[in-house]
Amino acid sequence: MARILGRIYKGFQRLGSLSSTQTPLRHPPPTVSVRGTTFIRTMVALPSLFSSKPRDFSLPNSSWGSEMMRLYEHYNSQCEVETEGGEKQEGPWQRLPSYNRLLKYATGGVYLSKIIQSKARLFTRNIRDPGAAFEYVLFVNSEEQKCICIFQAGHLLEGPPGHVHGGAIATMIDTVTGTHATILSGPVMTANLNINYRSPIPLGSTVLLESSLEKKEGRKTLISCKVTSSDGSKLHTETTALFLSINFSHLLLGE
Amino acid sequence: MARILGRIYKGFQRLGSLSSTQTPLRHPPPTVSVRGTTFIRTMVALPSLFSSKPRDFSLPNSSWGSEMMRLYEHYNSQCEVETEGGEKQEGPWQRLPSYNRLLKYATGGVYLSKIIQSKARLFTRNIRDPGAAFEYVLFVNSEEQKCICIFQAGHLLEGPPGHVHGGAIATMIDTVTGTHATILSGPVMTANLNINYRSPIPLGSTVLLESSLEKKEGRKTLISCKVTSSDGSKLHTETTALFLSINFSHLLLGE
Secondary structure, three states: OHHHHHHHHHHHHHHHHHHHHHOOOOOOOOEEEEOOEEEEEEOOOOOHHHHOOOOOOOOOOOOOOHHHHHHHHHHHOOOEEEOOOOOEEEOOOEEEOOOOOHHHOOOOEEEOOHHHHHHOOEHHHOOOOOOOOEEEEEEEEOOOOEEEEEEEEOHHHEOOOOEEOHHHHHHHHHHHHHHHHHHHHOOEEEEEEEEEEOOOOEOOOEEEEEEEEEEEEOOEEEEEEEEEEOOOOOEEEEEEEEEEEOOHHHHHHOO | OHHHHHHHHHHHHHHHHHHHHHOOOOOOOOEEEEOOEEEEEEOOOOOHHHHOOOOOOOOOOOOOOHHHHHHHHHHHOOOEEEOOOOOEEEOOOEEEOOOOOHHHOOOOEEEOOHHHHHHOOEHHHOOOOOOOOEEEEEEEEOOOOEEEEEEEEOHHHEOOOOEEOHHHHHHHHHHHHHHHHHHHHOOEEEEEEEEEEOOOOEOOOEEEEEEEEEEEEOOEEEEEEEEEEOOOOOEEEEEEEEEEEOOHHHHHHOO
């Protein structure tokens, strides 16, 4: 698993470094037209803001409640195990780091404007105030082809009074299943989300998302995902999610 | 249409005023246990912050681009029409106001804590910086049983580089179809969202969501929704959304 993650990680890094070394900053930026819409095409190094050490949003912070911490420690303790000889080695689970820009790794991109490009932030990490919105951490288990996400839903995610917005739940499901599909199949795009909402999630509570591979066939990766209460006793949603493999450079370079 | 909306509006107002006059602020707040979870139950008037004139987020602001404004004016001009005699009367479309708390209307609620209750904000209106996240306005047409939403996707909604997060699109679909179902059937909860993603939405662009009633049967309301480019030429997503009628007081009062 770590090897796969390592490859993905290095692939993204390579993309980033390639793009930043091969194509220096140019003025004015080149444009590209996709189905009648003119985009600014950028293959430039981002400001040092992004090239220095970025904040990893999936590490504990002061807003994490006891349930979030308990579950984090449960999975995190299984990321490294000790052999009988006292050596440390990879455990069954691996924690995934999380940043507020995909462009940390891949500095290419096709944007409608330079302003949008410079200000763009990952939807699930767009609020810096700890605990206010999406607090979550993902762990993957390659042996079991599973992905786990511990999610604490902050006060800015309200839908029905006192409960999490259905769209915020869908957002976490898309995030977890999409990450899982990417690990299993490389770059993908969401083709279908079919979400059954069984019971509402109280605002402020911590829930578990668990995704499993159902099927891989050609370009298709089918993932199932359950959202349950943190002790697993209550089912909140059940989902099937279909992803299609894509050539990432199409999206990234507008080619 | 306006009559229906008026009834809903007055119903919410009545709920709010009833709850705030019948149950004054008490310390400590009463608690209620729902399936093993203890909530703070509040039936109190919210601070004057919410009882004075709230900001209507669905009115134009400086961040709205030309496409957003053009479509807004197109539908807004059909909200009031002039008769042959020169009198003004309701047109086929009605604009829906939009606030950042449901509790503007209904001051009851069941929350895990008083802090969460006081800080809770509607997910789609949780960022005050104009243009940064969800800019949208809904219009309803009772004659055609349709709902239209004009949506400009801000830079904080990024998923794939340069494009809107699938969860942010799902959030707008849930918002539009849920509002439509509520107008048609009274209080509802989302039971199923089945979203087919056909083509990604460039970050910063303006798109149209159009929802239509498919079927009403007992407690079920089935709505379909398309997301297209602002000129309707490009299909981004197709969705069916199922809603179940609920007794709103169950959710609101924890009873």
